[in-house]
Amino acid sequence: MTGLYRAAGLGNGYSSHSGRRTFASRLLAQGHSLETVQLLLGHAELDQVAPYLEVPKKEYREAIAELGAGWV
Template sequence: MEQKMAQARTLSEDEIKMVLNYCRARRHCVRDRTILQLSFLAGLRVIEIAGLKIADVYEDTGKVRDSFVLAAEQTKGGFERRVFVGRKLNKALADYYPVIRKRKPETPLFQTQIGGAFSANTMCQLFLNIYSAAGLKGASSHSGRRTFITKLANSGVNVRVLAALAGHRSIVTTQRYIDVNEVQLARAVELV
């Protein structure tokens, strides 16, 4: 019998606020909040967040780009993809810029406590530590991504658009990320 791997937990708006508020007490508050926001507001994987360079996200003037491209080597699937920066993510990245403004554009967007680049594994550990310390059970580095996709699906975004935003080649993969919940079911019956 095939054993299913547990899916990352999808977070509610209250849980997202709780985690972001928890980060205010952390030593690297702005960095950690920005990392989480890239997960919640753009659906990025940890490998993608860890691979970002300053120049990927900011123009030479320090202005946040409206969108940026993840190179094939920065993604899980090995395919280049454009990431669109919405209003909330733009604000989070603008708030982060003073932390990194003196660094060279080709350096990692996020650095560990000792000043090196995050690996995907150390970024996963950061997510797990934050969620655990904030009191969220079952949340992982993939929770923000699942939350992003589910929130957009709940808002009626077409699954093909979701797949493109998530960088999935198949809508079947995207559909596995979407939690069916009572809100969706109640809205669905109102359409009849």
């Protein structure tokens, strides 16, 4: 599969795993549920989706800030 990425001109650092991670993260960012991501990735168990999820640091900081504001 890596050969396909090279043939597309993407170079090093691209793999099936990185493609699936991007796919899953973008689905979540667009508001789709974890269950939908699970089904589209073809996983039987929800906990199998975790390795493919990547939360941008900005979103992480915003979520923490919102939690902090709610507790004050």
